[in-house]
Amino acid sequence: MASSETALAAGQRARGLAPFLRSQMRNIAPFLTLIFLSGFFALASPSFATLDNLGNILTQVSVTGIIAVGLTFVxxxxxxxxSIASIANVTGIAVAYFTLQDSYVNIANIPLPGVVAILLSILLCALLGLVNALGLTVIGIPSFIMTLAMMQIAAGVSALLVRGQIAYKVPSLITTxxxxxxxxxxxxxxxxxxMLLGGHLVLTYxxxxRYVYMVGGNREAAEYSGLNVKLILGAVMVIxxxxxxxxxxxxxxxxxxxxQNEFDTYLLDSIAAVVVGGTSLFGGRGGIGNTIVGLFVLGVLNNGLDHVNIDSFLKILIRGLILLLALVINVYAQRLREKAVE
Structure with missing residues (x-):
């Protein structure tokens, strides 16, 4: 009798565990991928599992991480x-351009032009984000199309500013x-x-x-509750x-x-970091913690492939397959969620 009750309890726990694992698949899969990749490259290359190389990985994913913070909100x-890569490119070019334009101005040996160049550059990227926001919320252009157009606009502004040249001078604060x-x-x-910590605190506390998650989880319900959905959407585009x-x-x-075109690869990398980490493409699920895991997956993958003897063209294929797998998991997890609701 006791043994049958024990078996029944074990069966109930197993049945309870399966739905939990399915519901958390979007979070568990990236973490297991990170562990697997780390273990594989540590065995394949003695130079991979070192503190110096960990520092290299952190440095390599830092710019992607900064860009991915805002993309996570979106x-x-x-x-x-x-348009994230093009906006990153035009802002980087703009800060160099404004520094060169105003480098002859100096008051009491205080490098005000550097501060002005930084502020003007931030104003420029915020303005481009505002245009995205207005196109999405006021005109009603889908974000995919609106930001695709902005990608070309920002690339055009970059071309006008740099005119095929290379700029080297930026404010000392930015250099540091x-x-x-x-x-x-x-x-x-x-x-x-x-920035990752700040994004996490904003989204969590x-x-x-909370409004961001509400808009992503159920936009109609958010509207019925009195939430200004357009304001939230516009804000995340500017962020x-x-x-x-x-x-x-x-x-x-x-x-x-x-x-020009210095940040082109960061578009795919940033999207991959967010999606591979487990943030739902359908909105409302995920966050900065998922993005951090995704950043490490990409960082370990890219860095590890450099430590093993593998065809450089094959690296691109492997990265694409990893992203495809993440997309499949993302969509499958959404279907499981919809079935659970039904």
Whole structure:
């Protein structure tokens, strides 16, 4: 009798565990992927599992992480921003352009032009984000199309500013944050960590963060509850643009120059970081914690492939397959969620 009751209890626990695992698949799969990749590359290359290489990985994903903070807000609202890389590029070029234009101005040996260049550049990326917001919320253009157009607009502005040249001079503050370090820790990593932490705190502990999840989870219900959905959507588009701009400015300092098409690869990397980490493309599920896991998955994958003897063209294929797998899990998890609701 006791054995049958024990078996029944075990069966109930197993049945209870299965739905839990299905509901958490979007969170569990990226973490298991990270563990698997880390273990594989640690065995494949002795130079991978070192503190120095961990520092390399953190530095390599920092710019992507800064851009991905804003993109996480957008995707949580079930929208997309395809202009992030172009806005990062134009902001990085703009801060170099404004620095060169005003470098001859100096009052009492105080480098005001550097501060002005930074403020003008942030204003520029915020303005581009505002245009995205107005197109989405006022005109009603789908975010995919609106940000696709903005991608071309920002690329055009970049071309006008740089005119095929390469700029090297940026404000000293940007140079320090982009390429300097403190106590052996790059400032770029610190800034990325602070922005990720700030994004997490906003999404988790503020009213605005709750509104973001409400809009992404059920937009109609959010509207019926009296929430200004258009204001939230507009705000996340501006946040995305500003985060991209900050990443662009620091990225230019990290790379050592500002030039056209410098950030093109960051579009896929940023989207992949958010999606691979487990944030739902359908909105309302995920967050900065998922984005951090996604960043590490991409960082470990890209860095690990450089440590093993593998065809460089095959690396691109592997990254694409990882992203495809993440998309499949994302869509499948959404279907499971819909079935559970039914």
């Amino acid at each position: 995707i949580l609202c079930a929208e997309i921003d395809l 944050l982009g390429s300097g370090s403190i106590g052996g820790v790059p400032w770029l990593v610190i800034v990325a960590a602070l 503020t009213r605005f963060g 995305s643009a500003v985060c991209s701009g900050i990443g662009g400015m620091l990225g230019v300092a990290h790379f050592g120059s500002a030039q």
